[in-house]
Amino acid sequence: MVMINPAGLDPDLLRAFAFIAEEGSFTRAAERIGRTQSAVSMQVQRLEAVLGQKVLVRGKGGAIQLTPHGRYLLERSRELLALNDEIWSAFRAPQIHGTVRLGTPDDYALQYLPHILRRFADSHPAVQVDVTCAPSTDVVERLKAGELDLTVCSEGHEPRRWPVMELWRGPLRWITSERYAAHRLDPVPLAVADSGCVWRRVALRSLERAGRSYRVAYTSTSQAGTHAPVMAGLAVTISPPAWMPEGLRALAPGEFLPDLPDTGILLLKGKDPRQPVTDVLAAHIAETFRSDPRLLER
Structure with missing residues (x-):
């Protein structure tokens, strides 16, 4: 017989655990959550008590290490938290209408666009996303010309003194x-x-x-x-x-x-982007890159 916990798993506990695993530090995780380090430590203890397994251990020098159960939990936690946030946004966020124009090289389009567009369409059905796939050089030029609202590009193609969001940094x-x-x-x-x-x-x-x-x-x-x-x-x-x-x-x-050398993947916003749809899609893109476990491996 399968035992079912009627209380379920508290998303706040999973989020604290995921932040600790990603940051490798209770202190930095607490800063991201906006709570004290002791409060975050207690959240992990509560999570381990609910699951009946250790998910984090301190290695040499105080380094945070995941147990086998912790590695299993981290992958599933990201999926559950993404779904939780998506449902919350769909019901709590104001209805947004309009069109946002996104440019991206096909290097990233095949890997990420299907998931990004599906999640965005589910939570914002009244928004249309127009996608242009072209090399980084081309989509950046179209962004500068005002033909795009958002552009994903490889580092090194961004205009000078242009605000950027780093989606990922890692090795070539x-x-x-x-x-x-x-x-x-x-x-x-x-x-x-x-x-x-x-x-x-x-x-x-x-x-x-x-x-x-x-x-x-x-x-x-x-x-x-x-x-x-x-x-x-x-x-x-x-x-x-x-x-x-x-x-x-x-x-x-x-x-x-x-x-x-290492390289980066950047997200650039147009000088006069269509709001608020641009910021909402930008947040979806950033979360998709942040939650991809492959990009955490160096």
């Missing part, structure tokens, strides 16, 4: 095939975007500084177009490791090719 990696070893060839064959791409410039600069010879074997305006020759073992490319399709792998730091 060389991406090669699981079956083939194009990364061992000399010169290194590359599959990259066109000359306006920041990631392309970063890759070429890293190879040149390391004295490695290379040739640009394939160019494409889409990430799928750069992945295809890599899967065939004909080239290597670069990207964050979170979005590799099956058949590809990220080289470890220092594995045959020079290390690449």
Whole structure:
């Protein structure tokens, strides 16, 4: 017989636990929640009492570590909290009407747009989202021209002195095939975007500084177009490791090719965006990136 707890799980307890896991600190989690550290510690104790399992332990030097039960709980907590917030917003937020124009490279569109658009449509059915998929350079220019209200782009394409929201920061990696070893060839064959791409410039600069010879074997305006020759073992490319399709792998730091710097994904708002729909969609986008467990792995 399955035992059911009639009280359920308190979202406030789950949120405190998730913030501690994400921050690695009771103090920083308490600051995000707006409560004292002792209050947050008590919330975790209550959660563990309800579940009957330890979810957090202190490691060497006081570092916060998740137990196996804690890792399981963190993934499900994000899903439950996102649904909780979505339901709350749908019933408590004022009805918003209008159209918001969003620009994004296809690198991020396939990974995140379906989820973002579905959740946004569920909670704001009277808002229409017009989406433009184009390289970062193009969507940023359209934002500057007033043709878009919001733009997701790769770091390095943002205009100077333009307010930005950082959605994610993490490593770029060389991406090669699981079956083939194009990364061992000399010169290194590359599959990259066109000359306006920041990631392309970063890759070429890293190879040149390391004295490695290379040739640009394939160019494409889409990430799928750069992945295809890599899967065939004909080239290597670069990207964050979170979005590799099956058949590809990220080289470890220092594995045959020079290390690449960290990069960021940014959200830019137009100078005269359509309000309040723009801010609401921006919050949905930020929450989607923040809750993606793949992006927490470095």
